[in-house]
Amino acid sequence: MVVRGLIIALLLPLFAEAQQYYGTRVAGLAVSEGSSEVPLQPIQSFPLKVGDIITSPNVRAAIQALYDTGLFSFIEVDATPDDSGTRITFRVRRHYFFSTFRLRPATLLERSISTYFRLPVGEKFSNATVDRLVQDTVELLQSEGYFGAKVSPESEFDDRTRLVRVTLNAEPGPRARIGAVRILGGEQTFSREELLDAFDVDTGSVFVATGLEQGIADLRAKFTDLGFLNTRVEVQRNYDSSANAIDLNVSVEPGPFTLVEARGYDISTDRLRELVPTFEEGTVDPDLVEEGRVEIDRFLQREGYFEAAVRSELIEAPFDNATQIIYSIEPGEQHRIETVRIDGNTFFSENELTSRMQIRPAAFLSHGGFGTDLLDQDVRAIQIMYRNAGFEGTEVSGRFSEEEHVINVVIEIDEGEQRLVSSITFLGNTVLTDADLRENLPLKEGGLFTPLVVEETRNVLTGYYYSKGHPDVRIEPAVEPPETGPGVRVTFRITEGNHYQIGTILVSGNEVTQDKIIFRHSPIYPNTPYNPEDVLDAQQRLYATGLFARVDVVTLDENLPGVRNLLIQVEESRRILVTYGFGFQEYEGARGTIEVSYNNLWGLDRSISLRLRGSRREQRFQATYREPQLFNWNLDGFASLFIERTKRRSFDANRFDFSIQALKRLSPQQNLLFTTSYQTVNLRDVRDNRQAIKIPEENGVIQIARIGGSLIRDRRDDPINPSTGSFNTTTFQVATKALASEVNFTSLFNQSTFYTPAGIGVVAASLRLGWNRTFGGTERVPISERYFAGGSTTLRGFDLDEAGPQTGGNAIVIGNAEYRIPLTKLPIQGIGAAAFYDTGNVFNKISDVRLTGFTHTTGFGLRYQTPLGPIRIDFGINLNPQPLPNGMREERTQVFFTLGHAF
Template sequence: MLDAFNFKSGDEYSASRAEKGQANIRAKFSELGFLNTKVTENRMYQSSTNTVDIDVVIEPGQFTLVETPGFKISNKKLRELVPVFEEGSVDEDLVEEGRAQILRYMQQEGYFEAMVGKDLIPAPLDNAIQINYPIEPGVKHEILAVAIEGNQHFSTDDIRARMKVRKGQLLNPSFFSPEALNEDVRTIETMYRNAGFEGTVVKGNYAEVDHSINIMIEIQEGRQVPIDSIVIVGNSAISEPELRKAMQLKEGDLYTPLVVDRARAAVTQYYYARGYADARVERSVMDDESNHGMRVAFVITEGEPYQIGRIFVEGNRLTKDKIIHRNSGLYPNTPYNPEVVLEGQRRLYATGLFTRVDIVTLSEMEPHTRDLLIQVEDAKPILLTYSIGYQEYERVRGTVEISHNNLWGLDRSISFRVRGSLRERLAQSTFREPRLFNHDLDGFASAFFEHTQRPSFTANRLDFSLQTLKRFSPSQNFLFTMGYQTVDLEDIRVNPLAEKLKTERGIFQIARFGTSYVQDRRNDPLNPTTGSFNTTTFQIASRAFGSELNFTSLYNLYSFYTPVPRGVLATSVRLGWNHPFGGTTSLPPTERYFAGGSTTLRGFSFDDAVPEGGYAMTIGNFEYRTPLGIIPIKGLGAALFYDTGNVFSTLSDIHLSQFTHTAGFGLRYQTPLGPVRIDVGINLNPKLRFRVQDLSTLNPGEPLYRREERFKVFFTLGNPF
């Protein structure tokens, strides 16, 4: 118990730590079967020594033992199935609910004829009880097939994707219970009803053959009906033609509940946008028996129009009023739209400047005018963050960052970041101006020093850059960059590729301009299941603006994510081309493309596909990701992947015969920060390559060539793309 309380003599006392210790003790007793354990803490302060004596009083509560004679169910699973543990008490309803849950669990495990009883047995000890659920499991059944017949509008795959009942497949066990089958029938009926079908009949049946189950879903599709008439009543301020144009619904369209609901929402938003904040739109649908269609009616209660009057700000101690007004997007003498007010609250939260934002309407001082009060609470502007990560080449690396996110109360920010590992050291500072030149632009000034050790070279870089970001929408951004960089490659002489990279030694000054377009339509940046991500970057370095090297750089990454049965198919295509010009014949390794590792070609070590790198790159990745339902660990998934492509000396050298090919598999464990990932890559065509670059270093009798390794194992954080 002392270990659980997590205090010992001499520790600094804090109330939050004490509360956590009490929670740990309650959890310990809960694991032992004690319900509603009470833990209280008595503190006695000693002023003479400035210490606190702590007495912890524990009332264990009722001891409850749950057993399942006749069939073994793990204690962990029983705690999920029997609700007395979650509720912290025992009564007849909770015991019966536990019995029903256990029966459903047995049916899902294939014991469709199982029988589960219940017995409450008072224990000889005070304040203790035993609950027995005797189980007669019967014979375990297997699901032979799940057949679907009669469907035409929806494909069989679409219907299966919505069903709970399924036949067992690789990595996904079978699932069946009569309740689940009935639920699937209701789900399919809802699918057809939402698609506008009237009179659809769905039947679910199952039959046993030698302890195996055949499941049949029979569908009698009804008919889709058109909208015969649309009636609008109650409108006076806005004409019917305007409302019909806004709802985008007309006679003759196929009826579905969804399109009618969308039309009602569109009409409501049309009124809101004109200041009718109290407008209400009711919709009704009925059969038109004369024409075998549907009659849709919208009944409108308009209310009175309002405008925004004065806007007051309260509670800000640091942030300037003008920053709050600007970011809220709310302006006096504009229509009072409750959805715009809610969006203003969201926009203020999104700045990260506040821990609390409320926008309330004040008492009406003038007719048809509503004054607003924006109440905020400033967040702490100075943040200290630190993190630790892992990468297959750098191994463990740590980051520490300190930032001020609200300089002078103007939403400006400055940050200082230090990152380090065995092969990399980085120090970086960034300043952000949220409204550059009083336009809707983000401005950045950044400087960093980096020491990096790559398999083929070691470099020191000093970089200064200015960037301008234009946000066209939440998913589309355009970035303009100009930067000046000093690259020190003097120590390339000690690298294994010194003979191949003779002309790339030295110190280089690189000045460049560039643009980037980023489009992010993923539903989840950490673990996407739908959508796409696309970025295209073009840069030019030229002696015309102070660079020692002339070259252009074009890079494109396009990834998209497609839901497929039991998982997601993730696809990524990367193309890159760096082109020297104007007297520059070669580029240093820092301006070359490399491939190999956990995010590119997983049949090779980091940067090892072409160790000297190249000026052109093309890589394709295909990965099937699926939950690993066969193992009862929440968040565990599996992946099958195929990587292809390579790095080439020039664009004209790209040829399919030089593409590498890697297949493999991996495990994923989802965490709030993204997946922890283990991948095994298999090089399908390992080639011969020189063992050393300098033949004079070759030992007598040592082979001149070596074959590329066939297997690679990667452990890292985050998805590969």
């Protein structure tokens, strides 16, 4: 009986609702995650404390308070009866964060999905986000022709890092094909076959959305090219799931026929199409017509018609579905700008001012540039230059005079006064003192005031705060006149924002690359101030390794006070790369190269590459192994082996070379290279002159072991087609018997090249100096190591290796100067011309070097720009051809056809 009663009493709680705990007192509070207890976060005014009466509102408020910390994605409140009341346990689940996203199969799309849409890397995980990604992926696959695609997500949770890797498993189904293609409209202008040909989307071909867009664009362009602007092309797609085919109904509405005429001055049809943007835009509207008028006016200005008047007229004939645009031109007299003189300037040089002006004196193939509106614009531009340089009261005026179609322009400048900074004040700073902020600022009290320097100073101050871990800092400069006296007062109003430290740094997405390689290349460290510039630098350095196709360095979407945990999410690049190329050089003829490289060996950024290059005169095989951290030092190491067969004018050689190199990057533009190499050269068929008289003692196998170093400085803006900067390389090598070499000699070589813009072109100048010297009983430097000159990259008045002694020399001096200009007036883009002067020679020994021994070549050439560099044809004229031993004279002219600049 007693037992029965006890059972009933004990059963009662099972059937009571949770409300039984409301009204009881809190006997204990805990927060737990899984089986481990989490310290109760120090939340200000937590709504529930030990001893409180439990109510539904305060439990609800406690859940809200915990959720508002941003740490937890889920919270559940458990109640357990206790002797003194009720124990409350908050069971929480922390947020997880998205890291890596993969689509399987990986080869389904041409590119990674991260290039198609934004992925929420570093954001809080939610099923809703995954569902959205699945939807986006399905739509993407459908646009690629996979209309039956199904995508199922798979999320892998890492409890240690709280990162989630999402794999989107796609079942794409068969790719749809194009069904029937029907084109309606446009038959009055083109036949159906011509329209289908232009659309170029054929029945039975695989459906690709980009191909369809291109077809629409090509069809529209076909009508636009003929003058039918505003042509509309729309495609209706009908998907037949049973056949997995898409029928396309293309409707074409040709726009009105547009005729563009220039009257009063002859402008070619092609030039008119370039100037009037209606053709490029494919539509006619008054704004585009006006833009065309302005462009024609500018064109006439460049031709020297500075007083040209251009009027436009748009005539619409709706019944004929036609539009006519007439540009009526009164060119006026053709003029020439003789001089542009600037008076009164001291702060800015004439070059600095004229480089910003649109008015120009006449030059080669140019009448100059002038117009009264251009003169006004130049006056304003110069005023702005002075204002930006901190001048006050600057007055600039322009006037011109004209006599017999020759115009002279004078710009007169009264510079005014430069303002000085009377005081610099900081407001709102607490983390950094005024003294800290003033250190190394571009703006100085008593110094010159310019808006540019104020902006530079703002950037420096922002950088200070970033380095201290204040990524949200805002700095607003204010410039006011002082209360008394001249000059300006500059005040920087600072809103410092919160301070953040970097917490943990997580890495994800690397399936091959070891974490340490990623950390090595990213200069961000835990427990250091969070600096957004460092984060960006890390991203750029990781990209620069070439190991990754994509790098994201993101802050995890947590709400931790004072801490930012970072995630480095990478997508690795393909490890095996095959590259190939073709070239041409006048002596070698056609040349082909193929290279296979295997990168990121063992995930340690090591690589091995095999290269094969061949032409009718040279065949070479090269294998190179790269070690990025040689002996754990900050040195790139290379071990290289090559086997080469070469036929030069004066000798043939088979070469086997093994070398070890260490590259130290001193700066982004400066590298130091140490080399040690062992080479076996089999010299054959050494010839002294063109009659192929051989020198027997030169033939045979020679072993050369050497050690050396090179300093390379590259400050060019573009290594393929530079317009400014310089390139300098100095190499010193010693071949010595101490290294098992058969010959002893030193070799010193320097090449310095400079580029500078000049007028409409670029002036390039180069100087090459080389000196070989034997020692220790060696009589002659092997012919394979001597200097040769002549050819498309050295002295262009000579064929390859024809300058200087026929068996080469031990000293070389080559100087080149070239002026390269673009020929913009030609109908074909990318064509340029050059005029050059080459001088110098090869000498038997350094003591033979004298100016009287220099050759002199002049010449000119044409270039055509390609993405691989300019295709070049050069005509060189030897100004002082010398008599040859055979009684003939050196040839006077040479022609070279090759790829790449001479230097």
